[in-house]
Amino acid sequence: MITIAIPTGKLINETLDVFRRAGFEIPFNLDRRLIYSIPEDSIKIIFAKDFDVPLYVENGIADIGICGKDVLLEEKDVEVYEIEDLGFGKCSIVLAGSRDLEELESISPITIATKYFNVASDFLKSMGRPFKIIKLNGSVELACVSGLSDLIIDIAKTGKTLRENGLKILKIIHESTARLIANKVRYSQKYNEIEEITRRLKNVIDKKISF
Amino acid sequence: MVFKNKFDIPNGFRDLFLESALKRKKIEREIENIFLKKGFNPVIPPTVEFSSVFLQGIGEDGFYKLLQFFNDKGELLSLRADLTCSVARMVCTTLSNLKTPLRVYYISNIFRKVKAENRKFIETTQAGIEIIGDSSIESDIETIELAILIMKKLCGNKFYIILSHSQFLDGLLDEINLYEEERIKAIEILKKRSKFQWSNFIKNFPSQIRNKFDNFLDFIGDEKILLKGEEILKNEKSKRAISQLREIYHSMGSKKKYLLFDLAKVKNFDYYTGIIFSITSPKLGFPVGNGGRYDELLKKFGRDLPAVGFSLNIDLLEEVI
Numbered sequence: 366m367i368t369i370a371i372p373t374g375k376l377i378n379e380t381l382d383v384f385r386r387a388g389f390e391i392p393f394n395l396d397r398r399l400i401y402s403i404p405e406d407s408i409k410i411i412f413a414k415d416f417d418v419p420l421y422v423e424n425g426i427a428d429i430g431i432c433g434k435d436v437l438l439e440e441k442d443v444e445v446y447e448i449e450d451l452g453f454g455k456c457s458i459v460l461a462g463s464r465d466l467e468e469l470e471s472i473s474p475i476t477i478a479t480k481y482f483n484v485a486s487d488f489l490k491s492m493g494r495p496f497k498i499i500k501l502n503g504s505v506e507l508a509c510v511s512g513l514s515d516l517i518i519d520i521a522k523t524g525k526t527l528r529e530n531g532l533k534i535l536k537i538i539h540e541s542t543a544r545l546i547a548n549k550v551r552y553s554q555k556y557n558e559i560e561e562i563t564r565r566l567k568n569v570i571d572k573k574i575s576f
Numbered sequence: 577m578v579f580k581n582k583f584d585i586p587n588g589f590r591d592l593f594l595e596s597a598l599k600r601k602k603i604e605r606e607i608e609n610i611f612l613k614k615g616f617n618p619v620i621p622p623t624v625e626f627s628s629v630f631l632q633g634i635g636e637d638g639f640y641k642l643l644q645f646f647n648d649k650g651e652l653l654s655l656r657a658d659l660t661c662s663v664a665r666m667v668c669t670t671l672s673n674l675k676t677p678l679r680v681y682y683i684s685n686i687f688r689k690v691k692a693e694n695r696k697f698i699e700t701t702q703a704g705i706e707i708i709g710d711s712s713i714e715s716d717i718e719t720i721e722l723a724i725l726i727m728k729k730l731c732g733n734k735f736y737i738i739l740s741h742s743q744f745l746d747g748l749l750d751e752i753n754l755y756e757e758e759r760i761k762a763i764e765i766l767k768k769r770s771k772f773q774w775s776n777f778i779k780n781f782p783s784q785i786r787n788k789f790d791n792f793l794d795f796i797g798d799e800k801i802l803l804k805g806e807e808i809l810k811n812e813k814s815k816r817a818i819s820q821l822r823e824i825y826h827s828m829g830s831k832k833k834y835l836l837f838d839l840a841k842v843k844n845f846d847y848y849t850g851i852i853f854s855i856t857s858p859k860l861g862f863p864v865g866n867g868g869r870y871d872e873l874l875k876k877f878g879r880d881l882p883a884v885g886f887s888l889n890i891d892l893l894e895e896v897i
Contacts, residue, residue: 420694425861442691446769548861550854552769553738553838556796 367408367558370422370430374415376543379453380431387565419443419546428551429559434541435520439481446547449563452570454543458484460536461527462509462516469515478508479518488518488538506530588690588698603730603890603897604683607703610726611681616705619680621662627654632876633661635846641688655687659887663706668877676709676881697891704887711871711882713820716851717827719867719884723855724831726888730897731857737834740841740852741821744805747814748792752785767842769793795839799825805839820851847873855888857896864892
């Protein structure tokens with residue numbers, strides 16, 4: 366039996382779709398339960414918030430999990446194996462704002478709002494100018510539009526939300542895709558079962574990409 | 577008064593009482609009895625050492641986990657963060673006239689910074705042994721057998737020893753002849769067990785290397801894995817590592833069933849130079865103990881002595897018993 370942590374956020378539909386196409390009997394009428402046993406496939410799935418998936422895996426509550434590279438970059442202290450790049454869920458962590466960077470040169474320290482505190486502070490240190498970070502929990506665009514911050518660092522898929530709020534991408538900081546992560550102890554103990562699941566998922570993904 | 581109502585305990589620490597304290601004491605007693613019966617002598621190093629003692633052993637990453645402060649002379653001190661370092665230091669300073677081999681054990685607390693909100697504690701208790709001044713494979717075997725004996729006593733049949741060898745990986749990295757920077761990158765990738773990054777990494781190497789090392793990350797499993805490792809790696813270091821692992825395996829008799837091999841494992845402490853093992857339970861996502869051979873550590877404290885040992889994390893053991 367392998368327990369798999371699945372993120373309830375932006376990756377959920379693609380994740381479930383990949384699992385279903387790989388032949389896992391995941392029900393279509395999912396209700397609000399957070400744990401499902403799927404005895405046909407000897408798996409159990411648990412639904413966790415995107416940023417909590419690494420933690421559930423690190424603690425061994427889940428043997429493996431799916432989460433975005435953006436989450437792994439932010440939760441860098443969580444110790445898990447990053448075994449496979451699943452390729453879907455492409456997005457970027459970007460620096461965005463309503464004005465160009467040159468126009469903001471006179472502002473010091475520059476204020477950046479973000480959900481990704483660690484990623485933002487690593488990036489801003491490399492920019493070589495004084496900065497201030499405001500940690501938010503979502504709708505980060507609002508900070509910039511309302512004047513709480515000069516810039517934001519946030520996830521962008523197509524850039525549509527940014528554009529609709531009058532913001533533009535100034536710099537791409539990291540590219541991100543969905544990753545398959547594993548608990549370090551369980552990976553050794555259940556290697557063959559985990560490998561089998563990985564292989565089935567990879568088959569589906571490789572096929573889709575070659576279309 | 578800022579501190580007026582601060583009578584609770586700081587994050588990352590806890591009180592043990594009644595059942596939890598009784599359980600702790602019972603586990604410690606059982607382990608201690610086995611250590612004594614097997615001829616190990618207790619050592620009790622101080623709770624505080626110079627920070628440099630731990631830096632010798634746990635490296636730069638470990639440095640950030642130390643709880644440090646200055647004494648009145650301005651010297652940098654740290655709460656004990658690793659018992660192997662303390663014992664090694666003790667053997668080379670206080671006990672420098674004692675004849676080896678030495679067989680010692682400890683049951684003491686250590687302190688490492690953690691993110692306390694992730695249900696981890698800063699203060700944990702470790703019970704372990706060190707055999708110092710013996711480089712023989714028999715002392716490796718004795719160490720692993722002792723770990724198995726204790727786990728059997730405490731957990732019945734529900735545990736695995738995951739056995740690796742630091743020289744196997746070293747030999748592999750020597751064989752592909754990497755620049756220092758590339759080597760660091762390779763280790764980073766192997767630490768994360770990232771197959772896609774590994775294939776990407778070796779993509780630019782000549783095809784004979786590529787074919788050889790493509791499935792290197794699959795070397796996890798029972799003793800048949802040793803054969804696979806032997807087939808692809810021809811360098812002396814890796815070959816010696818495999819033959820040691822095989823010798824250990826064959827000496828284990830009925831205890832063989834507790835062993836799993838993981839040849840691609842990157843050592844979790846810088847100081848390991850030979851066998852490495854983690855003691856794991858199917859009930860827990862963290863190893864309940866770690867061990868291995870560290871022949872270069874004592875040299876840093878002034879005595880060139882080989883050593884091997886392991887320690888169990890009592891706090892984690894409590895969760896699986």
